[in-house]
Amino acid sequence: MSTTGEREIVVGADGSAGSEAAVRWALAEAAASGRSVAVLRAWTFDPLADLESALARSYEEIASRYRHELDGSVARACPGADPARVRTGAVAGAPGPALVRASADAAMLVLGSHGHSRVLRMLVGSVSEYCLRQARCPVVIVPARSAEERGPLPDVGAARPGPLL
Structure with missing residues:
Protein backbone atom coordinates (compact mmCIF):
# COMPACT_ATOMS: atom_id res chain seq x y z
CA MET A 1 0.00 0.00 0.00
CA SER A 2 1.28 3.48 -0.76
CA THR A 3 2.16 6.03 1.85
CA THR A 4 -0.62 8.34 0.64
CA GLY A 5 -3.29 5.77 1.45
CA GLU A 6 -4.03 5.32 -2.25
CA ARG A 7 -4.39 1.87 -3.72
CA LEU A 48 7.32 -31.78 -16.36
CA ALA A 49 8.34 -28.35 -17.67
CA ASP A 50 11.18 -27.83 -15.21
CA LEU A 51 12.57 -31.23 -14.27
CA GLU A 52 15.67 -29.70 -12.64
CA SER A 53 13.49 -27.63 -10.31
CA ALA A 54 11.32 -30.59 -9.47
CA LEU A 55 14.29 -32.71 -8.51
CA ALA A 56 16.59 -30.21 -6.84
CA ARG A 57 14.51 -27.40 -5.40
CA SER A 58 11.71 -26.93 -2.96
CA TYR A 59 8.65 -24.82 -3.67
CA GLU A 60 10.15 -21.97 -1.59
CA GLU A 61 13.46 -22.16 -3.42
CA ILE A 62 11.68 -21.84 -6.75
CA ALA A 63 9.62 -18.85 -5.52
CA SER A 64 12.81 -17.25 -4.20
CA ARG A 65 14.50 -17.72 -7.58
CA TYR A 66 11.59 -16.01 -9.34
CA ARG A 67 11.65 -13.10 -6.85
CA HIS A 68 15.40 -12.69 -7.42
CA GLU A 69 14.93 -12.70 -11.21
CA LEU A 70 12.11 -10.18 -10.85
CA ASP A 71 14.27 -7.84 -8.74
CA GLY A 72 16.85 -7.87 -11.55
CA SER A 73 14.18 -7.21 -14.15
CA VAL A 74 12.85 -4.21 -12.20
CA ALA A 75 16.39 -2.86 -11.76
CA ARG A 76 17.01 -3.12 -15.52
CA ALA A 77 13.66 -1.55 -16.41
CA CYS A 78 14.02 1.44 -14.07
CA PRO A 79 17.38 1.74 -12.35
CA GLY A 80 16.39 5.04 -10.67
CA ALA A 81 13.16 3.76 -9.12
CA ASP A 82 12.52 4.61 -5.48
CA PRO A 83 12.85 1.25 -3.65
CA ALA A 84 10.45 2.44 -0.93
CA ARG A 85 7.69 2.66 -3.54
CA VAL A 86 8.31 -0.71 -5.22
CA ARG A 87 7.79 -4.18 -3.88
CA THR A 88 8.29 -7.37 -5.82
CA GLY A 89 6.83 -10.77 -5.28
CA ALA A 90 6.23 -14.16 -6.82
CA VAL A 91 2.65 -15.37 -6.72
CA ALA A 92 1.79 -19.02 -7.27
CA GLY A 93 -0.78 -19.84 -9.87
CA ALA A 94 -1.57 -19.50 -13.53
CA PRO A 95 -0.62 -15.93 -14.53
CA GLY A 96 -4.08 -14.61 -15.48
CA PRO A 97 -6.00 -15.75 -12.40
CA ALA A 98 -3.07 -15.02 -10.04
CA LEU A 99 -2.74 -11.43 -11.30
CA VAL A 100 -6.50 -10.86 -11.17
CA ARG A 101 -6.55 -12.04 -7.54
CA ALA A 102 -3.51 -9.92 -6.65
CA SER A 103 -5.06 -6.81 -8.21
CA ALA A 104 -8.52 -7.17 -6.65
CA ASP A 105 -8.04 -4.01 -4.54
CA ALA A 106 -5.51 -2.28 -6.79
CA ALA A 107 -5.83 1.11 -8.47
CA MET A 108 -4.93 -0.58 -11.73
CA LEU A 109 -3.27 -3.62 -13.23
CA VAL A 110 -0.51 -2.95 -15.78
CA LEU A 111 0.65 -5.58 -18.25
CA GLY A 112 2.95 -5.70 -21.24
CA SER A 113 1.66 -7.03 -24.51
CA HIS A 114 3.47 -9.80 -26.32
CA GLY A 115 1.29 -9.49 -29.40
CA HIS A 116 0.83 -13.05 -30.64
CA SER A 117 -2.01 -15.41 -31.54
CA ARG A 118 -5.39 -14.43 -33.01
CA VAL A 119 -7.47 -11.22 -32.96
CA LEU A 120 -7.40 -9.90 -29.36
CA ARG A 121 -4.51 -12.20 -28.50
CA MET A 122 -2.70 -10.76 -31.51
CA LEU A 123 -2.89 -7.39 -29.80
CA VAL A 124 -2.49 -8.21 -26.13
CA GLY A 125 -1.66 -11.88 -25.44
CA SER A 126 -3.65 -14.54 -23.61
CA VAL A 127 -2.78 -13.41 -20.05
CA SER A 128 -3.70 -9.84 -20.93
CA GLU A 129 -6.92 -10.99 -22.55
CA TYR A 130 -7.85 -12.94 -19.41
CA CYS A 131 -7.08 -9.96 -17.16
CA LEU A 132 -9.04 -7.55 -19.37
CA ARG A 133 -12.08 -9.76 -19.04
CA GLN A 134 -11.79 -10.71 -15.35
CA ALA A 135 -10.05 -7.91 -13.41
CA ARG A 136 -12.09 -5.69 -11.09
CA CYS A 137 -9.79 -2.72 -11.58
CA PRO A 138 -8.76 -0.80 -14.70
CA VAL A 139 -6.24 -2.72 -16.82
CA VAL A 140 -3.52 -0.89 -18.75
CA ILE A 141 -1.86 -2.78 -21.59
CA VAL A 142 1.50 -1.37 -22.64
CA PRO A 143 2.00 -2.36 -26.29
CA ALA A 144 4.97 -4.57 -27.05
CA ARG A 145 6.17 -2.06 -29.61
CA SER A 146 6.59 0.62 -26.93
CA ALA A 147 9.60 -1.26 -25.56
CA GLU A 148 11.26 -1.35 -28.96
CA GLU A 149 10.22 1.99 -30.48
CA ARG A 150 10.29 4.32 -27.51
CA GLY A 151 13.19 3.13 -25.40
CA PRO A 152 13.22 3.96 -21.70
CA LEU A 153 10.96 6.59 -20.20
CA PRO A 154 12.52 9.69 -18.63
CA ASP A 155 13.64 9.64 -14.99
CA VAL A 156 10.73 8.08 -13.10
CA GLY A 157 11.13 10.53 -10.25
CA ALA A 158 9.57 13.27 -12.38
CA ALA A 159 8.00 11.44 -15.29
CA ARG A 160 4.37 11.20 -16.27
CA PRO A 161 3.49 8.31 -18.57
CA GLY A 162 2.90 9.35 -22.13
CA PRO A 163 0.25 8.01 -24.47
CA LEU A 164 0.56 4.30 -25.05
CA LEU A 165 -0.39 4.13 -28.73
Whole structure:
Protein backbone atom coordinates (compact mmCIF):
# COMPACT_ATOMS: atom_id res chain seq x y z
CA MET A 1 0.00 0.00 0.00
CA SER A 2 1.28 3.48 -0.76
CA THR A 3 2.16 6.03 1.85
CA THR A 4 -0.62 8.34 0.64
CA GLY A 5 -3.29 5.77 1.45
CA GLU A 6 -4.03 5.32 -2.25
CA ARG A 7 -4.39 1.87 -3.72
CA GLU A 8 -1.23 0.51 -5.32
CA ILE A 9 -0.51 -0.21 -8.95
CA VAL A 10 0.00 -3.90 -9.68
CA VAL A 11 2.25 -4.90 -12.57
CA GLY A 12 2.52 -8.38 -14.02
CA ALA A 13 6.08 -9.10 -15.11
CA ASP A 14 7.76 -12.10 -16.68
CA GLY A 15 11.15 -10.67 -17.65
CA SER A 16 10.19 -9.97 -21.26
CA ALA A 17 10.80 -6.63 -23.00
CA GLY A 18 7.05 -6.01 -22.95
CA SER A 19 6.81 -6.53 -19.20
CA GLU A 20 9.83 -4.28 -18.59
CA ALA A 21 8.05 -1.57 -20.60
CA ALA A 22 4.98 -2.13 -18.39
CA VAL A 23 7.14 -1.76 -15.27
CA ARG A 24 8.60 1.52 -16.57
CA TRP A 25 5.14 2.86 -17.39
CA ALA A 26 3.74 1.86 -14.00
CA LEU A 27 6.67 3.40 -12.10
CA ALA A 28 6.25 6.65 -14.01
CA GLU A 29 2.52 6.65 -13.22
CA ALA A 30 3.27 5.90 -9.57
CA ALA A 31 5.76 8.76 -9.37
CA ALA A 32 3.20 11.15 -10.82
CA SER A 33 0.29 9.94 -8.68
CA GLY A 34 2.07 9.20 -5.40
CA ARG A 35 1.13 5.51 -5.49
CA SER A 36 3.30 2.52 -4.76
CA VAL A 37 3.88 -0.35 -7.18
CA ALA A 38 3.73 -4.10 -6.68
CA VAL A 39 5.59 -5.93 -9.46
CA LEU A 40 4.50 -9.55 -9.46
CA ARG A 41 5.68 -12.66 -11.26
CA ALA A 42 3.05 -15.38 -11.43
CA TRP A 43 4.32 -18.92 -11.70
CA THR A 44 3.19 -22.50 -11.49
CA PHE A 45 5.10 -25.51 -10.27
CA ASP A 46 5.20 -27.77 -13.30
CA PRO A 47 7.59 -30.67 -12.73
CA LEU A 48 7.32 -31.78 -16.36
CA ALA A 49 8.34 -28.35 -17.67
CA ASP A 50 11.18 -27.83 -15.21
CA LEU A 51 12.57 -31.23 -14.27
CA GLU A 52 15.67 -29.70 -12.64
CA SER A 53 13.49 -27.63 -10.31
CA ALA A 54 11.32 -30.59 -9.47
CA LEU A 55 14.29 -32.71 -8.51
CA ALA A 56 16.59 -30.21 -6.84
CA ARG A 57 14.51 -27.40 -5.40
CA SER A 58 11.71 -26.93 -2.96
CA TYR A 59 8.65 -24.82 -3.67
CA GLU A 60 10.15 -21.97 -1.59
CA GLU A 61 13.46 -22.16 -3.42
CA ILE A 62 11.68 -21.84 -6.75
CA ALA A 63 9.62 -18.85 -5.52
CA SER A 64 12.81 -17.25 -4.20
CA ARG A 65 14.50 -17.72 -7.58
CA TYR A 66 11.59 -16.01 -9.34
CA ARG A 67 11.65 -13.10 -6.85
CA HIS A 68 15.40 -12.69 -7.42
CA GLU A 69 14.93 -12.70 -11.21
CA LEU A 70 12.11 -10.18 -10.85
CA ASP A 71 14.27 -7.84 -8.74
CA GLY A 72 16.85 -7.87 -11.55
CA SER A 73 14.18 -7.21 -14.15
CA VAL A 74 12.85 -4.21 -12.20
CA ALA A 75 16.39 -2.86 -11.76
CA ARG A 76 17.01 -3.12 -15.52
CA ALA A 77 13.66 -1.55 -16.41
CA CYS A 78 14.02 1.44 -14.07
CA PRO A 79 17.38 1.74 -12.35
CA GLY A 80 16.39 5.04 -10.67
CA ALA A 81 13.16 3.76 -9.12
CA ASP A 82 12.52 4.61 -5.48
CA PRO A 83 12.85 1.25 -3.65
CA ALA A 84 10.45 2.44 -0.93
CA ARG A 85 7.69 2.66 -3.54
CA VAL A 86 8.31 -0.71 -5.22
CA ARG A 87 7.79 -4.18 -3.88
CA THR A 88 8.29 -7.37 -5.82
CA GLY A 89 6.83 -10.77 -5.28
CA ALA A 90 6.23 -14.16 -6.82
CA VAL A 91 2.65 -15.37 -6.72
CA ALA A 92 1.79 -19.02 -7.27
CA GLY A 93 -0.78 -19.84 -9.87
CA ALA A 94 -1.57 -19.50 -13.53
CA PRO A 95 -0.62 -15.93 -14.53
CA GLY A 96 -4.08 -14.61 -15.48
CA PRO A 97 -6.00 -15.75 -12.40
CA ALA A 98 -3.07 -15.02 -10.04
CA LEU A 99 -2.74 -11.43 -11.30
CA VAL A 100 -6.50 -10.86 -11.17
CA ARG A 101 -6.55 -12.04 -7.54
CA ALA A 102 -3.51 -9.92 -6.65
CA SER A 103 -5.06 -6.81 -8.21
CA ALA A 104 -8.52 -7.17 -6.65
CA ASP A 105 -8.04 -4.01 -4.54
CA ALA A 106 -5.51 -2.28 -6.79
CA ALA A 107 -5.83 1.11 -8.47
CA MET A 108 -4.93 -0.58 -11.73
CA LEU A 109 -3.27 -3.62 -13.23
CA VAL A 110 -0.51 -2.95 -15.78
CA LEU A 111 0.65 -5.58 -18.25
CA GLY A 112 2.95 -5.70 -21.24
CA SER A 113 1.66 -7.03 -24.51
CA HIS A 114 3.47 -9.80 -26.32
CA GLY A 115 1.29 -9.49 -29.40
CA HIS A 116 0.83 -13.05 -30.64
CA SER A 117 -2.01 -15.41 -31.54
CA ARG A 118 -5.39 -14.43 -33.01
CA VAL A 119 -7.47 -11.22 -32.96
CA LEU A 120 -7.40 -9.90 -29.36
CA ARG A 121 -4.51 -12.20 -28.50
CA MET A 122 -2.70 -10.76 -31.51
CA LEU A 123 -2.89 -7.39 -29.80
CA VAL A 124 -2.49 -8.21 -26.13
CA GLY A 125 -1.66 -11.88 -25.44
CA SER A 126 -3.65 -14.54 -23.61
CA VAL A 127 -2.78 -13.41 -20.05
CA SER A 128 -3.70 -9.84 -20.93
CA GLU A 129 -6.92 -10.99 -22.55
CA TYR A 130 -7.85 -12.94 -19.41
CA CYS A 131 -7.08 -9.96 -17.16
CA LEU A 132 -9.04 -7.55 -19.37
CA ARG A 133 -12.08 -9.76 -19.04
CA GLN A 134 -11.79 -10.71 -15.35
CA ALA A 135 -10.05 -7.91 -13.41
CA ARG A 136 -12.09 -5.69 -11.09
CA CYS A 137 -9.79 -2.72 -11.58
CA PRO A 138 -8.76 -0.80 -14.70
CA VAL A 139 -6.24 -2.72 -16.82
CA VAL A 140 -3.52 -0.89 -18.75
CA ILE A 141 -1.86 -2.78 -21.59
CA VAL A 142 1.50 -1.37 -22.64
CA PRO A 143 2.00 -2.36 -26.29
CA ALA A 144 4.97 -4.57 -27.05
CA ARG A 145 6.17 -2.06 -29.61
CA SER A 146 6.59 0.62 -26.93
CA ALA A 147 9.60 -1.26 -25.56
CA GLU A 148 11.26 -1.35 -28.96
CA GLU A 149 10.22 1.99 -30.48
CA ARG A 150 10.29 4.32 -27.51
CA GLY A 151 13.19 3.13 -25.40
CA PRO A 152 13.22 3.96 -21.70
CA LEU A 153 10.96 6.59 -20.20
CA PRO A 154 12.52 9.69 -18.63
CA ASP A 155 13.64 9.64 -14.99
CA VAL A 156 10.73 8.08 -13.10
CA GLY A 157 11.13 10.53 -10.25
CA ALA A 158 9.57 13.27 -12.38
CA ALA A 159 8.00 11.44 -15.29
CA ARG A 160 4.37 11.20 -16.27
CA PRO A 161 3.49 8.31 -18.57
CA GLY A 162 2.90 9.35 -22.13
CA PRO A 163 0.25 8.01 -24.47
CA LEU A 164 0.56 4.30 -25.05
CA LEU A 165 -0.39 4.13 -28.73
